[in-house]
Amino acid sequence: GNSVTQMEGPVTLSEEAFLTINCTYTATGYPSLFWYVQYPGEGLQLLLKATKADDKGSNKGFEATYRKETTSFHLEKGSVQVSDSAVYFCALSRTNDYKLSFGAGTTVTVRA
Amino acid sequence: NAGVTQTPKFQVLKTGQSMTLQCAQDMNHEYMSWYRQDPGMGLRLIHYSVGAGITDQGEVPNGYNVSRSTTEDFPLRLLSAAPSQTSVYFCASSKPGQSYEQYFGPGTRLTVT
Numbered sequence: 001g002n003s004v005t006q007m008e009g010p011v012t013l014s015e016e017a018f019l020t021i022n023c024t025y026t027a028t029g030y031p032s033l034f035w036y037v038q039y040p041g042e043g044l045q046l047l048l049k050a051t052k053a054d055d056k057g058s059n060k061g062f063e064a065t066y067r068k069e070t071t072s073f074h075l076e077k078g079s080v081q082v083s084d085s086a087v088y089f090c091a092l093s094r095t096n097d098y099k100l101s102f103g104a105g106t107t108v109t110v111r112a
Numbered sequence: 113n114a115g116v117t118q119t120p121k122f123q124v125l126k127t128g129q130s131m132t133l134q135c136a137q138d139m140n141h142e143y144m145s146w147y148r149q150d151p152g153m154g155l156r157l158i159h160y161s162v163g164a165g166i167t168d169q170g171e172v173p174n175g176y177n178v179s180r181s182t183t184e185d186f187p188l189r190l191l192s193a194a195p196s197q198t199s200v201y202f203c204a205s206s207k208p209g210q211s212y213e214q215y216f217g218p219g220t221r222l223t224v225t
Contacts, residue, residue, distance in 0.1 A: 004154075034213075036216075042218060042219075043116075043202055043216035043217050043218045043219050044155075044202065044204075044216040045216070046213050046214070046215075049213065089154060089155070098143045098145070098160070098162070098206050098214070099145070099157055099160060099170065100147075100155070100157070100214060102147075102154035102155040102156075103154050104152050104153060104154045105152075105154050
């Protein structure tokens with residue numbers, strides 16, 4: 001079946017530091033890959049997505065590249081801000097399937 | 113657009129009580145789903161619906177019931193609450209052709225004592 005494994009947290013960084021959250025997946029075929037972000041007290045928001053191999057999703061300074069050869073979709077940001085403090089979820093959906101499979105989530109705290 | 117709305121925001125139940133978590137969306141989305149979020153486990157799919165009158169089970173359906181009489185509403189019923197159902201519940205919706213992007217509600221935090 002489908003599964004997503006992401007780096008365990010929590011992660012604590014200083015402002016302007018580089019952030020990487022690792023995500024690997026197991027799925028048949030060519031799933032779509034997503035990063036969702038959950039700010040304190042809120043629901044999940046789509047941060048970025050990639051629907052085919054070698055696609056790069058980007059938004060708000062975050063990037064992730066769909067690597068089929070390593071079944072990975074690592075999230076990166078070059079210079080984090082306090083406002084990036086949140087829980088980040090990696091997720092996938094199979095082709096033509098709306099159902100999402102989520103990783104466990106990584107809590108990121110950025111200190112001023 | 114209000115997007116996806118959920119009520120209540122917080123709820124405390126005693127073991128054995130029943131209740132309904134409400135979810136509504138005003139985006140005319142065909143697909144709606146319910147997830148529960150537990151620490152260290154991400155979100156797990158409870159039930160989903162691909163349109164009015166059509167529902168199906170997700171990964172963790174036991175103890176929950178759903179119906180979809182309209183496109184807008186997708187209530188989740190807890191039949192007889194148990195402490196294991198203490199969780200945060202999220203409703204989500206999606207429309208075909210949007211690369212499976214799902215829009216989430218703000219969540220309902222449920223505690224069962």
